[in-house]
Amino acid sequence: MKCVDDFRLHLGDKSLVPLVIGGMGVDISTPALALTAVRLGGIGHLSDAMMMDTAERYFGKPFSRDKLRANRGTLNQSDKSPIHFDLGAITEATRLHVRHAMESKRGEGLLFINCMEKLTMNAPRNTLQVRLTAALDAGIDGITLAAGLNHSSFHLISEHPRFRSAMLGIIVSSVRALQIFIRRNVKLNRLPDYIVVEGPLAGGHLGFGMDWAQYDLLTIHDEVQAYLKREDLSIPVVVAGGIFTGSDAVRFLERGAAGVQVATRFTIAQECGLPDAAKQAYLNATQNDIEVNQLSPTGYPMRMLRQTPAVNQGVRPNCELYGYILENGKCEYVTAYEQALADANSRDKLSVKDKICLCTHMRNYDVWTCGHNAWRLKETARPNDDGSYALPSAEHIFLDYQFSKNQQIRLP
Ligand SMILES: Cc1cc2nc3c(=O)[nH]c(=O)nc-3n(C[C@H](O)[C@H](O)[C@H](O)COP(=O)(O)O)c2cc1C
Numbered sequence: 352m353k354c355v356d357d358f359r360l361h362l363g364d365k366s367l368v369p370l371v372i373g374g375m376g377v378d379i380s381t382p383a384l385a386l387t388a389v390r391l392g393g394i395g396h397l398s399d400a401m402m403m404d405t406a407e408r409y410f411g412k413p414f415s416r417d418k419l420r421a422n423r424g425t426l427n428q429s430d431k432s433p434i435h436f437d438l439g440a441i442t443e444a445t446r447l448h449v450r451h452a453m454e455s456k457r458g459e460g461l462l463f464i465n466c467m468e469k470l471t472m473n474a475p476r477n478t479l480q481v482r483l484t485a486a487l488d489a490g491i492d493g494i495t496l497a498a499g500l501n502h503s504s505f506h507l508i509s510e511h512p513r514f515r516s517a518m519l520g521i522i523v524s525s526v527r528a529l530q531i532f533i534r535r536n537v538k539l540n541r542l543p544d545y546i547v548v549e550g551p552l553a554g555g556h557l558g559f560g561m562d563w564a565q566y567d568l569l570t571i572h573d574e575v576q577a578y579l580k581r582e583d584l585s586i587p588v589v590v591a592g593g594i595f596t597g598s599d600a601v602r603f604l605e606r607g608a609a610g611v612q613v614a615t616r617f618t619i620a621q622e623c624g625l626p627d628a629a630k631q632a633y634l635n636a637t638q639n640d641i642e643v644n645q646l647s648p649t650g651y652p653m654r655m656l657r658q659t660p661a662v663n664q665g666v667r668p669n670c671e672l673y674g675y676i677l678e679n680g681k682c683e684y685v686t687a688y689e690q691a692l693a694d695a696n697s698r699d700k701l702s703v704k705d706k707i708c709l710c711t712h713m714r715n716y717d718v719w720t721c722g723h724n725a726w727r728l729k730e731t732a733r734p735n736d737d738g739s740y741a742l743p744s745a746e747h748i749f750l751d752y753q754f755s756k757n758q759q760i761r762l763p
Pocket residue numbers: 372373374375376377379398400465467497498522549552553554555556591592593594612613614615616618720721722723724
């Protein structure tokens with residue numbers, strides 16, 4: 352019986368432990384969490400979701416507050432189209448965060464950043480270009496393009512001096528999405544350096560509809576490998592979604608995957624950005640607590656705990672301060688909020704049932720998104736005398752994935 356450590360992920364000139372900690376926005380995958388994977392010879396991800404806010408918290412520069420000041424004009428109107436991000440501020444925030452993490456890097460692994468196309472920021476092209484460019488400027492080892500088809504993302508950075516040397520990958524949930532992406536970039540003569548195939552059991556937003564349960568990662572993985580073989584393309588494939596033990600990972604590695612991307616196991620790590628209350632809620636979750644719903648204003652289904660504090664809240668939209676999901680001045684939460692206001696009895700506390708204010712609640716760690724197997728987290732931590740759980744370190748979880756066999760999970 353093999354373990355993950357019997358395999359290596361070859362990327363560029365690196366031979367890595369084939370374990371990737373996936374990007375978890377907003378700053379759930381903190382630099383401390385990501386850098387643990389790097390130190391242990393794997394790959395860690397920062398997240399660039401709501402970067403201005405993350406950088407404000409880490410570096411004390413008022414990026415979001417300045418944005419609010421510049422955009423006050425729309426506070427009382429539903430048309431948010433005048434709202435804009437200061438591209439210079441996005442650049443500065445991204446460079447600060449990435450550079451600081453890169454300077455703290457130790458070990459032989461790689462530090463990547465997860466960039467979600469679906470963060471449209473009321474100017475999708477310009478803002479994405481600036482986000483990607485600034486991460487490359489600051490020396491990030493690689494960028495994982497996520498949450499979207501990313502048809503133009505390579506084009507946006509094709510003139511960057513690091514376009515051919517940095518590691519660039521994409522997350523897909525179907526072979527078709529991959530085919531289109533590759534075809535779109537033929538003229539650039541630039542293939543992705545790695546492909547993350549994310550199945551329907553992952554945390555965060557899903558690249559599937561509400562029929563997600565009809566798909567499975569192994570089948571999609573096999574289809575992607577068959578396509579690459581047909582096209583004579585040699586690109587490492589990393590699988591993600593529902594891989595809970597080292598043995599789960601080995602099953603994919605033996606089938607030809609070059610690596611596995613995992614996240615849910617790390618949500619309860621000491622270094623993870625979630626507050627302790629959320630970590631304990633994950634640890635106490637039962638299978639029935641985990642649902643896929645359509646509360647996200649992005650239009651993608653999202654998996655989360657039923658106990659997610661953001662559900663049924665009625666916060667006033669914070670687009671002037673945040674506004675990461677705005678597209679042509681609109682966000683589905685703003686529409687749902689206004690409808691709820693119109694329907695509300697003035698004495699009741701406002702409650703918006705259909706959507707959540709994703710920016711506000713992700714910023715406050717009130718969206719408890721998780722993978723399908725989060726209910727098993729209690730198998731991975733020791734209970735304290737008071738009924739809570741002791742949180743494992745990220746290093747412990749990483750090493751458990753790397754060395755465990757026979758579906759065993761080593762307790763800290
Ligand atoms: C709390 C949490 C937040 C996540 N946030 C993001 C994100 O911001 N961007 C993204 O592409 N994927 C996100 N994901 C997906 C993970 O990066 C990863 O691919 C997936 O969850 C792996 O499956 P697992 O959680 O079953 O191990 C998130 C996952 C979790 C659990």
